Amino acid sequence: MNAASIPVTVVAGFLGAGKTTLLRNLLERCEGRRLAVIVNDFGELNIDAGMIAEQTEAVYSLENGCICCSVQDDLLAQLERLANMYPPLEQVVIECSGVSDPQRIVQTLGYPKLRRRLHLDAVLTVVDAARREPLEGEYARLERMQAAAADLLLLNKCDLLDADERASQRERFGRGARVLETIQAQIPDELLLGEPSRKLRPHGQEGIDHGDLFDSWSWQGEASFDGARLKQWLEALPRGLLRLKGLIRLAGQGETVWLQYVGGRYQLRPATAAEAAQGSRLVFIAEKDAGLRADLEVGLRGCIS
Numbered sequence: 001m002n003a004a005s006i007p008v009t010v011v012a013g014f015l016g017a018g019k020t021t022l023l024r025n026l027l028e029r030c031e032g033r034r035l036a037v038i039v040n041d042f043g044e045l046n047i048d049a050g051m052i053a054e055q056t057e058a059v060y061s062l063e064n065g066c067i068c069c070s071v072q073d074d075l076l077a078q079l080e081r082l083a084n085m086y087p088p089l090e091q092v093v094i095e096c097s098g099v100s101d102p103q104r105i106v107q108t109l110g111y112p113k114l115r116r117r118l119h120l121d122a123v124l125t126v127v128d129a130a131r132r133e134p135l136e137g138e139y140a141r142l143e144r145m146q147a148a149a150a151d152l153l154l155l156n157k158c159d160l161l162d163a164d165e166r167a168s169q170r171e172r173f174g175r176g177a178r179v180l181e182t183i184q185a186q187i188p189d190e191l192l193l194g195e196p197s198r199k200l201r202p203h204g205q206e207g208i209d210h211g212d213l214f215d216s217w218s219w220q221g222e223a224s225f226d227g228a229r230l231k232q233w234l235e236a237l238p239r240g241l242l243r244l245k246g247l248i249r250l251a252g253q254g255e256t257v258w259l260q261y262v263g264g265r266y267q268l269r270p271a272t273a274a275e276a277a278q279g280s281r282l283v284f285i286a287e288k289d290a291g292l293r294a295d296l297e298v299g300l301r302g303c304i305s
């Protein structure tokens with residue numbers, strides 16, 4: 001690695017674990033720093049890039065595919081462009097999609113075109129330690145693979161856990177990694193930026209083809225939703241729905257809110273006027289072949305006011 005090499009931090013973690021929350025914290029605290037963020041949403045609407053673009057202009061989004069498989073070439077091209085920027089960047093942060101294997105991103109950084117210009121600083125993996133519904137099968141395997149690739153593992157959402165639960169999640173995910181228990185993915189700045197902390201262990205597991213594991217679709221429209229019916233629908237979402245997020249307009253005063261659903265929990269929080277102007281749009285990510293789409297769409301339409 002030469003003196004001009006730019007450190008790259010990879011932020012990984014399963015759908016809804018808290019990666020965007022981590023990035024938003026970071027951007028709040030690093031004004032003035034020459035930092036670029038690459039955001040990859042698996043769904044066809046890049047909701048996360050929209051949230052982060054409020055905070056920085058240096059956000060580059062890779063859409064409609066997973067950064068570690070279907071849009072890996074786009075990642076390579078984007079990193080090349082960032083490596084050639086002048087004045088040089090001080091740091092690049094990559095937010096992987098929730099279905100990505102961070103090890104493959106690490107491999108991308110080793111491409112001959114990049115490896116003299118950029119180097120991996122650390123893989124930070126965020127785990128949702130408070131899922132009401134633990135992941136199973138291939139989904140659990142992917143979550144473990146993401147945790148195993150971490151230099152620093154954030155056991156997030158600890159506000160929702162008691163001491164025994166935290167200890168058992170540490171036992172489950174944290175073997176061998178440096179673990180921090182976090183709330184809102186808050187970690188000290190120096191761990192996120194600039195600590196040369198590479199100690200990634202190769203995990204040697206074969207890759208997963210994400211197209212085979214997940215179904216993703218989106219909904220956009222002008223309708224307003226009945227708040228009470230929407231909440232009822234959210235309370236009863238089926239287990240195979242892994243993630244739902246986006247903006248949704250409520251009837252009554254016409255307020256638009258961010259809807260976040262993951263692991264059996266949902267959250268609604270007010271959107272800004274600029275966000276509301278983007279209209280209602282939601283991304284769904286479900287277990288492949290769970291056959292949920294039709295019922296979910298009927299259910300959602302049933303909440304229209």
Ligand SMILES: Nc1nc2c(ncn2[C@@H]2O[C@H](COP(=O)(O)OP(=O)(O)OP(=O)(O)O)[C@@H](O)[C@H]2O)c(=O)[nH]1
Nearest residue numbers: 015016017018019020021098157183184185260267
């Ligand atoms: N209670 C609680 N909620 C949290 C915490 N961290 C994040 N959340 C919530 O979890 C939801 C998902 O957070 P995000 O930061 O969007 O997760 P993500 O990993 O970027 O999600 P994807 O990009 O869709 O994979 C949001 O509703 C957050 O507000 C935490 O420590 N405690």
